[in-house]
Amino acid sequence: MKPDAQSPKAAAPAAERLAGGSRRALDTIGRLPPCRWTQALLTRWGISARTAVIAVPYLWLLLFFAAPFVIVLKISFSETQIAMPPYQPLLEWAGERLTDIRLDVNPGNFLYLIEDSLYLRAFANSLQVAAVSTLLALLIGYPLAYAIARSDPRWRGILLMLVILPFWTSFLLRVYAWIGILKNNGLLNNLLIWLGIIDQPIVMLQTDFATYLGIVYCYLPFMVMPLYANLEKMDLTLLEAAEDLGCRPLRAFASITLPLSLPGIVAGCMLVFIPAVGEYVIPALLGPADSLMIGKVLWTEFFNNRDWPVASAVAVVLLLLLVAPIMYFQRVQGRESGGRP
Amino acid sequence: MKDKASPVRLSFLVFGFAFLYIPILSLVFYSFNRSRLVTVWGGFSTEWYGRLFENTQILDAAWLSLRVAAMNATGATILGTLAGLALARFSRFRGRTLFTGMITAPLVMPEVITGLSLLLLFVATEQAFGWPEGRGVSTITIAHMTLTLSYVAVIVQSRLSSLDISLEEAAMDLGARPAKVFLLITLPIISPALVSGWLLAFTISLDDLVIASFVSGPGSSTLPMVIFSKVRLGVSPDINALATIMVSLVTLGVIIAGVVMLRRERARQRDLRMASASDAS
Structure with missing residues (x-):
C-alpha cells in the first residue's frame, strides 16, 4: 500500500x-x-x-x-494405503458424470477392533483404570476439600491457591517427578530400605500402581475444586441443628454433608474420569511397557504403525464411550453456571 | 463441634498437601545434586543448570514453546472473551446448545482425540486448499487456541454473571452505545478474568505434549516434546534443573498476582467505605 x-x-x-x-x-x-x-x-x-x-x-x-470430528469419522471408514496421507479417499468420482460417485464405506476398521481382542481389552482396561483412579482421587480429594472449606476464612484463599499451584506447573514434569520417587533406587525405595522396612527394593515404576498414582496426583486439583466450591457454600446451620438434636458428627456428615455435596462429587469425578480414560502421558511414562490404555494404543497405531484409519476408528469408539459422561458433565456444568439471562 | 474436629481436619490438610508437594520439592532438591544418578545424593552443585543453558536443543524448543504460548494466549483470550460474552449476555440465539457444547467439551475431551482430529483436518485442508503449507508453529497455535479458548470463555462467563449488570444499564441509560459500554465499563471490570485467562491459556499451551505432537511438523519440536523424549530414556538431572526454574517462575507469578489482587481488593474496600460514608453524610 x-x-x-x-x-x-x-x-x-x-x-x-x-x-x-x-x-x-x-x-x-x-x-x-x-x-x-x-x-x-x-x-x-x-x-x-x-x-x-x-x-x-x-x-x-x-x-x-x-x-475435525466429521473428518475422523470419514477416515475411520476408509482403507489404509501406503501413501501420504495414508488412507484411501472415501468419495471418488469414478466416471465423468456426477452420478458416478463411488462411495467406499469400509467398516473393516471397526470389525478389526472387535476381532482383535487387544482393542476390547484396552477399552475395558482404560475404563477400569480411570474408574479406580477417580475413586482414589475422591478418597484423597474429598477430605482435603472438606478441610479447606471448613477452615478459617482467612486461610481458605491461600489453601485453595496451594491446591491449584501444582496445576500451573508443568504436567509432564509432575509425572516425571514420580519416576524419581518410584524407581528401584528412587526416593521411596531408599527411604523404606533406610527405615529397615524392606531390604530389597520393591518394583513400583512401570506398574499399574504407578499409573493410578500418577493419574490421582495430576488430576487431584480437578477433584478438589468443584468439591470445595460445593462444600464452601453449604448451609452450616443444618449441621448445627443436627448437633442440637443430638446427632453425632459422623452421622451428621453421612446424612447431611455427604448427600448435599453430591453435585460437587459428580462434577469432580467427571473432570477426572473423562480425561483419564484417554490418558496417554501417564501410562506411557509410569505404566508397564505393555500397558493397555486406549490413549496409548491410539498413539501407537498413529505414530508407530502409521495406520490412520484404525487410529480414527479407535478415536470414534472412544468418543462414543465418552459421549454419555460428557453430555452429563455439560448438563451439570450448565446448571451450575449458565442459562441465566 | 468446630474445634473438636480440628486435629482430624489438620491431618487431612497435612496429608493432602504433602501428597501434592513432596514430588515437586523432590524435583527441586535433586536439581542441586552433583551426582548424575538423580536420586543418589552426591553433594551440592549447580552444575546441571549450566548444562541446561548449554543444551541448544532444549533452549530452541523452549523459545518455540514460549512464542506459541504467547500467540495462543492472546488469540484464545480474544476468542474466549467473545465466547464468554455470548454465553453470559445472550441467553437465546440459534444453536446456543451446540455452542455451549463446543465450549465445555474441550475441557474434558481426551487430548489424543483432539490432537488426532485436528491433524486430520489440517491434512484434509492442505490437500483441498493448499493450507496450511506443512505443519509447525501456526498449526500448533491454532490447535492450542481451540483448546484454551474454552478455559478463557468459562472464566470470563463466570466473572460476567457475577457482575452487577446495573452498571452497564446505567451507562446505556446515559446514552453510551453498547460497544462503548463494553470498552469503558465491562472490559475494565472483567480485566482480572482476562489476565487469569491469558495466563491459564499460556501455561496450558506451554505444557501440552499430546496435541502438539500430533499437529507439529518436522523441525518444530516444542519443549514438552523434547522433555518427553528425554524423560522416556530415564531421569536426567538437567530436566530437574529445568523443572526447578519453571516451578520458581510459576510460584513467583502466583505470589505477584496474589499481592496485586490483595491490593486491589483493599483499594476496593476502601472505596466502598468512602462511598458509604459519603452516602451517610
Whole structure:
C-alpha cells in the first residue's frame, strides 16, 4: 500500500491515489475511538455487534472443533494405503458424470477392533483404570476439600491457591517427578530400605500402581475444586441443628454433608474420569511397557504403525464411550453456571 | 463441634498437601545434586543448570514453546472473551446448545482425540486448499487456541454473571452505545478474568505434549516434546534443573498476582467505605 520510499516518482499515479486514499481512511479510523469504527464497519456489512460477538468464536469452534470430528469419522471408514496421507479417499468420482460417485464405506476398521481382542481389552482396561483412579482421587480429594472449606476464612484463599499451584506447573514434569520417587533406587525405595522396612527394593515404576498414582496426583486439583466450591457454600446451620438434636458428627456428615455435596462429587469425578480414560502421558511414562490404555494404543497405531484409519476408528469408539459422561458433565456444568439471562 | 474436629481436619490438610508437594520439592532438591544418578545424593552443585543453558536443543524448543504460548494466549483470550460474552449476555440465539457444547467439551475431551482430529483436518485442508503449507508453529497455535479458548470463555462467563449488570444499564441509560459500554465499563471490570485467562491459556499451551505432537511438523519440536523424549530414556538431572526454574517462575507469578489482587481488593474496600460514608453524610 505504501508508495516506494526510494523512488516516489516511479510509483504509478493510480497506485499513489490508492495509497493516499487508504492512508486517509486509516487517519480517519485513527482519530475515531476504536469502538466507533468497528461499529461503523459492522453496520456497513450489515452485521450487528451481537451477531459478530457470537459468530466469531462460533465459526472458529465449528471449523476447528466440530469439523475435525466429521473428518475422523470419514477416515475411520476408509482403507489404509501406503501413501501420504495414508488412507484411501472415501468419495471418488469414478466416471465423468456426477452420478458416478463411488462411495467406499469400509467398516473393516471397526470389525478389526472387535476381532482383535487387544482393542476390547484396552477399552475395558482404560475404563477400569480411570474408574479406580477417580475413586482414589475422591478418597484423597474429598477430605482435603472438606478441610479447606471448613477452615478459617482467612486461610481458605491461600489453601485453595496451594491446591491449584501444582496445576500451573508443568504436567509432564509432575509425572516425571514420580519416576524419581518410584524407581528401584528412587526416593521411596531408599527411604523404606533406610527405615529397615524392606531390604530389597520393591518394583513400583512401570506398574499399574504407578499409573493410578500418577493419574490421582495430576488430576487431584480437578477433584478438589468443584468439591470445595460445593462444600464452601453449604448451609452450616443444618449441621448445627443436627448437633442440637443430638446427632453425632459422623452421622451428621453421612446424612447431611455427604448427600448435599453430591453435585460437587459428580462434577469432580467427571473432570477426572473423562480425561483419564484417554490418558496417554501417564501410562506411557509410569505404566508397564505393555500397558493397555486406549490413549496409548491410539498413539501407537498413529505414530508407530502409521495406520490412520484404525487410529480414527479407535478415536470414534472412544468418543462414543465418552459421549454419555460428557453430555452429563455439560448438563451439570450448565446448571451450575449458565442459562441465566 | 468446630474445634473438636480440628486435629482430624489438620491431618487431612497435612496429608493432602504433602501428597501434592513432596514430588515437586523432590524435583527441586535433586536439581542441586552433583551426582548424575538423580536420586543418589552426591553433594551440592549447580552444575546441571549450566548444562541446561548449554543444551541448544532444549533452549530452541523452549523459545518455540514460549512464542506459541504467547500467540495462543492472546488469540484464545480474544476468542474466549467473545465466547464468554455470548454465553453470559445472550441467553437465546440459534444453536446456543451446540455452542455451549463446543465450549465445555474441550475441557474434558481426551487430548489424543483432539490432537488426532485436528491433524486430520489440517491434512484434509492442505490437500483441498493448499493450507496450511506443512505443519509447525501456526498449526500448533491454532490447535492450542481451540483448546484454551474454552478455559478463557468459562472464566470470563463466570466473572460476567457475577457482575452487577446495573452498571452497564446505567451507562446505556446515559446514552453510551453498547460497544462503548463494553470498552469503558465491562472490559475494565472483567480485566482480572482476562489476565487469569491469558495466563491459564499460556501455561496450558506451554505444557501440552499430546496435541502438539500430533499437529507439529518436522523441525518444530516444542519443549514438552523434547522433555518427553528425554524423560522416556530415564531421569536426567538437567530436566530437574529445568523443572526447578519453571516451578520458581510459576510460584513467583502466583505470589505477584496474589499481592496485586490483595491490593486491589483493599483499594476496593476502601472505596466502598468512602462511598458509604459519603452516602451517610
